[in-house]
Amino acid sequence: MGNQQNTQLYRRYIAQLATAYRDRSDIRMFVEMLLTSLAVFLFSVFAIRPTLVTIGGLTTEISEKQDTINTMDTKINNLIAAQDLYTKNNTTLALLDTAVPADPSIAQYIKQIESVASAHSVSVFTLNTNNIPIDTSSQVGGSEQKVTLSITFSGDYSSLLATLKDLESLRRPFLPTTNALSLDESNTNSQLFLSVTGDAPYWPIEVPQNPTQ
Amino acid sequence: MKKRQSPFLVKFAILTLITSFVWISFDVYRAFTERPAPSVSAEILAPVDPTLDTGLLDKLTNRVYFVEGQ
Numbered sequence: 001m002g003n004q005q006n007t008q009l010y011r012r013y014i015a016q017l018a019t020a021y022r023d024r025s026d027i028r029m030f031v032e033m034l035l036t037s038l039a040v041f042l043f044s045v046f047a048i049r050p051t052l053v054t055i056g057g058l059t060t061e062i063s064e065k066q067d068t069i070n071t072m073d074t075k076i077n078n079l080i081a082a083q084d085l086y087t088k089n090n091t092t093l094a095l096l097d098t099a100v101p102a103d104p105s106i107a108q109y110i111k112q113i114e115s116v117a118s119a120h121s122v123s124v125f126t127l128n129t130n131n132i133p134i135d136t137s138s139q140v141g142g143s144e145q146k147v148t149l150s151i152t153f154s155g156d157y158s159s160l161l162a163t164l165k166d167l168e169s170l171r172r173p174f175l176p177t178t179n180a181l182s183l184d185e186s187n188t189n190s191q192l193f194l195s196v197t198g199d200a201p202y203w204p205i206e207v208p209q210n211p212t213q
Numbered sequence: 214m215k216k217r218q219s220p221f222l223v224k225f226a227i228l229t230l231i232t233s234f235v236w237i238s239f240d241v242y243r244a245f246t247e248r249p250a251p252s253v254s255a256e257i258l259a260p261v262d263p264t265l266d267t268g269l270l271d272k273l274t275n276r277v278y279f280v281e282g283q
Contacts, residue, residue: 030223037226041233049237056244064249071258081263092270099273115279171278 098173102205104132104147108202109172113151116166122155125193142206146199149174153194157181160194167196175199 018028086093106129117124130148153163160181167174176198184191221245 030220034226035224037223039232041226041230043239045233049240052237052241053244056241057249059245060247061249064251068251068253068258071260072253075258078261078263082261085263085265088266089265089270092267092274095270095273098278100277111281112279116277119279149228166277169277171273171276
């Protein structure tokens with residue numbers, strides 16, 4: 001009995017709601033507005049937003065990839081140009097190894113100094129160097145290192161001057177820090193000495209830590 | 214004549230709709246402007262300068278050098 005009464009009550013209530021919706025235009029308008037808002041909200045959040053976000057993401061990705069392609073194309077063209085330049089100047093570029101060697105190469109350098117001295121009829125009286133590393137692998141690559149040399153030449157003034165000029169003009173440069181002329185008059189034949197201290201640079205090769213595959 | 218007020222539920226729905234439009238607009242703006250992380254490493258993208266100072270190399274050729282045995 002109680003259930004039937006409840007059913008009747010709800011039927012009457014729903015019938016009143018339907019009548020109110022049909023008769024009252026304001027209620028009809030608000031309900032339609034509410035349902036429209038709900039529909040627009042659902043479509044915009046679950047359909048339009050993901051689509052637009054995907055379009056945006058793909059557009060920027062395409063743009064980024066196009067930039068990468070342009071950069072790589074430029075780099076490839078530059079590498080081709082660099083390869084051509086290297087091929088053209090291959091023999092001249094090999095001179096760089098003698099001008100700025102990767103290790104101290106002190107034996108070859110002393111031979112050059114002796115050759116300069118003999119070319120100007122000047123004798124090498126003394127030749128000292130600082131501590132020279134035999135193994136340069138422990139040195140920091142990609143930065144300038146120096147070998148310091150102290151040389152004393154003996155000869156006449158003009159030859160000593162020419163020797164000094166040639167030392168400075170060597171293919172592997174000698175960078176004098178101090179020069180001093182002295183005259184030894186202790187013997188009957190006085191001797192003129194030129195003492196030069198300077199640096200000869202070398203450039204250890206930088207070994208990459210993480211070579212690119 | 215008294216103007217009928219909109220119910221709270223309708224006002225709430227309209228405000229929610231406006232908020233969701235603003236959120237979607239910002240999200241879409243960010244998707245269009247945010248640059249993705251480059252797919253190629255910076256080391257590979259680093260530019261290469263293909264110029265060579267040949268004048269300097271010519272100067273190097275003219276500098277004093279004694280060939281062994283000279």
